[in-house]
Amino acid sequence: MKEKLGFLVGVWFLLCGVCVGRFVVEKNSLKVTSPSSLKSVYECAIGNFGVPQYGGTLVGTVYYPKANQKACKGFDDFDVSFKSKPGGLPTFLLVDRGDCFFTLKAWNAQKGGAAAILVADNRNEPLITMDTPEEENADADYLQKITIPSALISKSLGDSIKKSLSSGEMVNINLDWTEALPHPDERVEYEFWTNSNDECGPKCDSQIEFVKNFKGAAQVLERKGYTQFTPHYITWYCPEAFVLSKQCKSQCINHGRYCAPDPEQDFSKGYDGKDVVVQNLRQACFYKVANESGKPWLWWDYVTDFAIRCPMKEKKYNEECANQVIESLGADLKKIQKCIGDPEADEENAILKAEQDAQIGKGSRGDVTILPTLVINSRQYRGKLDKGAVLKAICAGFQETTEPAVCLSEDIETNECLENNGGCWQDKSANITACRDTFRGRVCECPTVQGVKFVGDGYTRCEASGALRCEINNGGCWRKTQNGRTYSACRDDHTNGCKCPPGFKGDGEKTCEDVDECKEKVNCQCAQCKCKNTWGSYECSCGGGLLYMREHDACISKNASVSEFNWGFMWVIILCLGAVGVGGYAVYKYRIRRYMDSEIRAIMAQYMPLDNQGEIPNHVPRGDI
Template identity: 65%
Template sequence: MALLGALLLVFASATSSVCWAHFIVEKSSIKVLSPLTLRSKHDGAIGNFGVPKYGGILVGSVAYPGKDVSSGCAAFDGDKPFKPESLRPTILLLDRGGCYFAKKVWHGQQAGAAAVLVADDRDEPLITMDSPEESSDADGYIEKIGIPSALIEKSFGESLKLALQKNEEVIIELDWRESMPHPDDRVEYEFWTNSNDECGIRCDEQMNFVKNFKGHAQILEKRGYTLFTPHYITWYCPRAFIESNQCKSQCINNGRYCAPDPEQDFGEGYDGKDVVIENLRQLCVHRIAKESNHSWVWWDYVTDFHIRCSMKEKKYSKDCGMDVIKSLGLPVDKIQRCIGNPEADVENEVLKTEQERQVGRGSRGDVTILPTLVINDVQYRGKLERTAVLKAICAGFKEGTDPLVCLSADLETNECLENNGGCWRDVQSNVTVTACRDTFRGRVCECPSVQGVQYKGDGYISCEAHGPGRCAISNGGCWSDTKDGITLSACSESQLSGCRCPPGFHGDGHTCEDVDECKEHLVCQCDGCSCKNKWGGFDCKCKGNQIYIAQNNTCIERNGSRLGWFVTLLVLAAVAVVAVGGYIFYKYRLRSYMDSEIMSIMSQYMPLDNHHAPEAQRDVQPLRGGTTV
């Protein structure tokens, strides 16, 4: 017992030396919106239980139950007396003292409050409201708290009460958007845990979390969105007790690294050093897997080890752990070298690093309890539950860079279910197209992309489809109507954007009305014409046997008159006579003239047999040899 007291003393001194570092206050996280006389910003210390709305805000009306029940230590009378009567939720203000912080918040949640503020009863620096130690009283409600809470300064609480006494409506905004830093596009988080599964509710809580969160963690890690590191708390044995049997049963490496006995009984069951060695093995699994870029295998190992090597089934051993390592295809020899010799009187590099990491740096604070989750170097406060933790991790991303896992149905806020979240939506089609999208931060009004067609607009008042194919989706957001089996539309595939009413209609393209061409005297203005308007057009009838020519807005005879036919025939006859006369003239007069001219020209160059024959003969002279020319 002396050794146990010494070990507890070492742990208690470490805890007390860093208690102030553990209390983290959110600066200017509470804003008074109304009344104007109280408009200001204040600090708040978020509770370590419940579900803080990481990455989001909550606006609500403040309610104070009155002096007699202001502590909230007892359940409030009635059926959810603080359930809001309007859309604005209720933020319940309670006084500090009388019972656990968590019990106050639980009673507030049961009464219908969306959040609880606890006003301090003394002037002091704000502290983090922690959950009570394990007890039968705490077990019934701690894990059921699902609303956020914060401790506020005494003076701020008094000013809120005074305004409420004057029947003024007090509206405040709780802001968690900056409670989780987001320095870059990657979230770095740590999980301080333990391989011991015989430590009661805390052990069950952390193992359930590991099993349920494994899928999300591995997706985030594999795709490079997060960098995860597991950690394990270890203690050391005071030098004066190193050689004692108790210290040897709880520590390895000559008292340097220790863990409490799982059963709190040194004479039976597993020893503390068994826990230390398994913690070290799990650390080495992560370290070796990370070297081959498979760090997410840690989640598989821890889950499988818990199932196959449970303390409760007396299978918690080195051999069982090695079987799990082999089944996952991990290099056994490398992990053995990483573990080293637990009996050696030397420092273990891995466990020494763990002890150094327990000391707080910056805003993180020291790690003093298990389990502890640290996200972007800030200790997570809230329920260690899959959805709540995922929301906190997603809040570590800059808005707009969230991976798809952060936009899954698990994290939807369902704000789009009521009045479409105040966003634009298409109500002209059987297929609803909406700009409202639920995220873990709340709803976002953002014009959607549907079947490859992008809508553009402000997301609140208007969204219009752009690009080819837009008319096939809700008619591109344009007007369309069908009458008498004819469908007309203000959307045209030849236009990449915008809406234009078809001919015969006027409007802005989103609403189109039929033009009465007859009434507006746009058509059918000839004498004796009758005009009848119809949907998208008109009918014009001319008198007698005439037909209407819309291009010229005039009427012409459907069949010609007798005089017209006579004149036409007379003209055709005249044309025929002229043609025949021209042919005769060509055949006889013009042809004979051309023949005589041709003969005259040819006679000048060629002698003819019947012209001047004697004279030609006299000119011929004899040549030598009897040849004549």
């Protein structure tokens, strides 16, 4: 008994390292839609069990039982059922706080058919987080079977709802988790605060089971860059005055700096708390080395394999077994061992020191004091540690329209575009819609199809825009094929408009009617012309063997035009060639004659002076006079 008491005192001192921290109560929105006297939006605290509908909403009507108002007993004993009838709203069971665990109230409400449970506080105080019980025997099987969401409401709101119900008024409530988690961008960052201990009862069992089940989804999300995951481990320090005590020596490493409770809560048998701390450190170092090698998702394989191959129950929870798992996964064992360091050294360990610093909350996250704890986008997750529930919460952390395909599967959310196209614009003929399904619901957003951007409000109108707009459903314009001819009203230019082509008239979008050029006297107006209307055009002919010239809207003789044209053209060519030949010959004769005359005169000048050439004086050298 004394040893047990000493253990409890030791744990208390270990917890003092964080007991002055700030625990954040995670909340969601509760909107009362009727009666009018209660219409407003209130805060409620999310329970740390069940499955909150992260990213979604749940509408129901409130029921307050006449008996078993604290829901500490099953409602079968009172012959009461809260299952909603076909066409009716789901039932939110309102119960009072006290006399039994929150989880038992939720379980009894769920068995009775309630869709959610609202627990009214029994005192005027700030909202708290309803947690699972820390039972010593921890044998309550129902803890992992609770699936309905739960919320703690203030005493004043609970009293107001009860008053309205007693007056015969229906109270309708909308539980809204759409903003319970931040969703700023296309990547979700989440942390998992866990423990390598497998001897802590149902909580450890459910934690190990969760890691096994969630491993596949976690690794896919991490490999494709949708998420950034980081594992963490809670440790406490031993107060300096107790460093040399039996409790601290058995529960701590590095001279009391990093501690964990005894797994069996008995110092005389089994593994010690320091064994847990070392294994936690090994898992943290495995993640560090795997992350540095670009494969952080291997952490899930290591933790899963270690839990299977090295359990405490089989006395394999040791370094040798852990190293075998590490080597089987191809991780660098030497780097991991260097990261672990010497647990007996009186010095700080960089990894565990960083873990202790990370326990202290920053911003909206709050301190991490509960194991296990999941933190998504710096907000602590509340609810059952279940693959489907956690995946739904992670999906709620993505910005709308950026969710991976797994978030839009039937198992995770309801596709609102399947019913009435979500109330958005659509073109059934081209199978184009503005409805885009997201995790939080649908958005009406004009799409981009085959590189063509549609523009509009997304609800009543979406029109193709850009250079290729006519390639998609003809740009939403009129188009028709008849008699082997196709005409379109789509204008593939900067105007992005619909205009009937020449030969048609209409709005260009729905109708373009053929213009009868013959009746409108637009063309074919010459005296000999005969007009015949065709679809989209006209045909004009001439009687008496005449040929119709469309450019001049005139009829001319077929023979005359050809004969006159050919001979006239030929005479012009002949005359031109003759003139060029005569001119060329004259120039040629003139230049030959001039050349011959100049040659002859040069030769004769060498032998006798010519009549027009005077005496050529003798050349006298010039000197100075």
